[in-house]
Amino acid sequence: MSLRHVLLGLLSENSGHGYGLRKQMVHRLGHFRNINEGQLYTQLAKMENEGLIEREVVVPDKGPARKLLHITSKGKQTFRDWLRSDQHENDGVLYDFMQGYSFFAKVNFFQHLGPEETRQKIRSQLSLMEERKKAYQEILSQMEQREADPFRTRILAFGLKEVEHRIEWLNELEGDLSRHPKEATQG
Amino acid sequence: MSLRHVLLGLLSENSGHGYGLRKQMVHRLGHFRNINEGQLYTQLAKMENEGLIEREVVVPDKGPARKLLHITSKGKQTFRDWLRSDQHENDGVLYDFMQGYSFFAKVNFFQHLGPEETRQKIRSQLSLMEERKKAYQEILSQMEQREADPFRTRILAFGLKEVEHRIEWLNELEGDLSRHPKEATQG
DNA sequence: ATGGGCATGTAAGCGGTTACATGATTAT
DNA sequence: ATAATCATGTAACCGCTTACATGCCCAT
Incomplete structure (x- = not known):
């Protein structure tokens, strides 16, 4: 950073x-x-x-x-x-979003896990992200109340949308798992 | 990682x-x-x-x-x-999305920049992200064609949505700048 | 024949973490 | 009293980067 x-x-x-x-x-x-x-x-x-x-x-x-x-x-x-300058705006990593959400490094290897364990992992991630969503919402409304720096408020707004995106994605992943349990397992 | x-x-x-x-x-x-x-x-x-x-x-x-x-x-x-295990699923950083998109570390200080320079920064980020979007789309369609591992395909799908999210956000930010040039400048 | 990709390493350095260490002030 | 917070530092370590170094193979 x-x-x-x-x-x-x-x-x-x-x-x-x-x-x-x-x-x-x-x-x-x-x-x-x-x-x-x-x-x-x-x-x-x-x-x-x-x-x-x-x-x-x-x-x-x-x-x-x-x-x-x-x-x-x-x-x-x-x-x-x-x-x-342009320094530190782009770190040269193509899939930088994976850096921000380290859980993905593990998802890469979920085919090694059985569907039950995979589902468990997804669920615990989901509850974690739901918690975070609440935290962000609170922080954001506080920032809006005290009229904080608009750039920083915007950043948090991005963060909130990002968690929602993650939650949606995790739900889709779990849906996949239920519909096609076979392709989703065993490497 | x-x-x-x-x-x-x-x-x-x-x-x-x-x-x-x-x-x-x-x-x-x-x-x-x-x-x-x-x-x-x-x-x-x-x-x-x-x-x-x-x-x-x-x-x-x-x-x-x-x-x-x-x-x-x-x-x-x-x-x-x-x-x-739960290792490396959560790195203990609340705003981990900022880690993934290092541009944000700089946005935090955009109030130090004039509106013109800020707009320039946003625009160059936008074109960068547009390029990346294209790259992701290509990679994703390739993965779908060769029926790659579904988990890894999903990850890329997340990435694509993420870039789109960034683009949308950058556009909103630029919009803000045009509507309220004063609050958006000077710290 | 030349350049690019395959393949394997070493050495120096840097940025960051973990853990330790100390001591004053403030709140309960 | 005593716990939490303010405040300032040091030392060992680790993961990773940068840069260097070597040599083979293959395609043009």
Whole structure:
């Protein structure tokens, strides 16, 4: 995803702490699990060495020093260049949609599974996606209420339609299985 | 994507050479660029050490020795366990659809771009996706003709619908831009 | 004979994960 | 009190990429 450019993007909007950037990435760029601290702070250190960001050490009356991060003009330029470039728009993988839905890597081998086990796998995926659909719907309506950035709202709207697409597809797959149980099994 | 399990899956269908596995991955699992030789042969070596595969050295009358790879019973078991498990079905990322379509990482920051540049970006994405749509349609009709594995055909059908979804979305985005040029710009 | 595909590898490096480690502040 | 959250880091490791290297076979 190009962590460094995303960080520059966030910092070009607001200066902040490393920890805050992590939180923003979770809620804006959609990483469910925490961005790991390891990569975050090492990447930040690298970026400082390269002069893309600067640290302002803020020493409060109480407690330990906090490091407020500012983007430099070089950092801004790097970010702008990236945003205007074609980098990271297409990763060179033809079936990139499979990357986004890792379940597919396994579906490729479903002919090795019996119809019962296959059906089970499909069903558990279905309930997972139904849950996700609800989650997206909630997040989306929240975004609409607080009139969030329209681009980011649009992205979520895409995501919602995508889950619906997956659900529809999984249902079709299960239908196939019931109609043609033989062709769908044994490789 | 869990290279090792995919390799085991392919080898459980047919024994083959390293090079052949690479080709299969390209056309079945959808990597457009070549799977790099580095990881392939080092992974294969590792798998041999762990007793998941065996090499049969085939010495032809002419030319250098070729290594035919066979899956072992341990390898088969490992593959079956993986296929039945929940591993690699969900990668723990809430917005995984963004991973599959890396363009989104950039869209997140489109408010930093002027409406003209944004429109340009959208247009070039559109033509890219139109091309891909054609490619998918061709591949899909080929698969239907030669009656390929129904699961893999279904996956491609998903992919096709997905590109169509992306195209529709990009068009909507461009429409937004024309109707509300102000809210769509400046962060 | 030349270029492209088949086939097999090695080495350096990078980006990211996992796990560990510490300590202060805030909320219950 | 004590648990959760804020905040900052380090070290080991792993999967994968990039780049290099070699040599055969086959078609034009």
